[in-house]
Amino acid sequence: MTTLDARQIHVGSRNLNPSEGWVPFEWVEPVHGPQVKGEVLVIRPAGTSGDLKAGLWRTGPGIAGCAQDGSCHVKYSAPDADETVVILEGSAELTVTSTGKRYHLEAGSIMSHPKGLDITWEISSPFLKKFWVLWDSPHPGTSGTDLHVSHISADPENWTPYKWVEPAHGPQVCGELFTIRETGATGTLLCGLWRTGVGIAGCEADGSSTVAYTAPLGDETMLLLEGRAHLVNEETGEEYDFVAGDVICLPSGLPVRWTSQAPFVKKFWVITNEAPPAA
Template sequence: MTTSLANTIETGSRNSTGEWVPFAWTEPVHGPQVKGEVLVIRTGGTSGSLQAGLWRTGVGIAGCNPDGTCHVDYSAPTADETVVILEGVVEVTVTSTGKKYELEAGSIMSHPKGLDITWDIKSPFLKKFWVLWDSPQEATKDGDVYVGNISDNPEEWAPYEWVEPEHGPQVCGELFALRGTGATGTLMCGLWRTGVGIAGCEADGSSIVPYTAPLGDETMLILEGRAHLVDHASGDEYDFKAGDIIALPSGLETTWTSRAPYVKKFWVITNENVPS
């Protein structure tokens, strides 16, 4: 993990071996809790309260049973949470409706701040990538849980089009959004890909674009392929592969290169400003 300020790039990996600590928090509904272990990779953003990292449960881990199973009561008291299950199986239940979701490796779930849910984690182990987001600006009281999978392939992907302040309109790759709003501020998440025959890509599937994440801070998990990122402010260069995590602050001038023949990532974009 790179320790950085909010306006610099932070990086990690699904296999990060940094400092894992017991995950302890106080539940307004359920009282003090200690369940699993957490490793923080993203320590902040340019707006709101933003963190990202890894969480795991298993044999010998705080709050877990001897066989590695774990039951967690969670009321999401501080933030919207968006997760990708990296390993293991869990049943998530929405307390108010009784609706259940069976999540396994590759599953995506995003839920609003304040939604009371339970996690019943199967043995022997679970690991997830998580993004926590909150801002002072109320956006919606929507109580939905958004569920998808990193392998989702809808019939229609939309070309990814945006405007770079110094370079004008851009088109590179295609995406679809799993979630388009947050309980506070802007929260969007989904999948993005580049490759042969995809908008803005070269004949071999590669692409090079200027990118300042103008829509908001972006937190990414590379799912397939390889990418290269240049930070123009510091001159630092990064090479990413499947499993890597990237915390990109909004407004930082970079150049993103998708290596041929294909790149796919899961992304979360957050911004204190509420969409008009």
């Protein structure tokens, strides 16, 4: 991967449904052998560190490994990477093999899957579609024994102001953060929700906000859930306008200017870094 590729902004949409680009999802399960289930479309092929990919996955009638009615039975242990997903359409029942613990996922559900944890997906007909982020690093992290599950509509009491340090601008505060997962099986993996709006830290009276941002904690992969945003690549001058449903993939270290437009914005985010979390 060239330096230019590593600093590229990748964008897409949950609504991508091209005639080309979807391919059967194939992988090898250590216990269950070679698998072909569903179709995958890659939006982010790489990051600046570790092994990072993101895109869409779907099941349905006529799709590889699915029944005629579109339902699908999948044995999956995420053997190569942690996987973090947002269910976009459809529903499924998940069972953790080692404990028998069951989860019901439906449109809006968030799930982060530790690398190597064996589970079963029972996907209901007629279809399922999800946004996914796969992440792996050569540096050990924290092995997981259960799934991390939440929802895009989660409104917990423990939203906290999002504080970070920009190398060129110093300490920053903008928006509120809710963290769903704080550790990965390898390297640094964080995921959660972020929002801006009226009365929220760093926002204007109308709920809008503009910040200089370089994703200093790691590569950031986002799904915009509500509102509209504008992004400027400060290195190239390229500008992007995003609406709910868009996927935005930022490389760590690239200077951008992010504007959350009034009256509010909400996004799901995944931050990854090959290095383990700072002590």
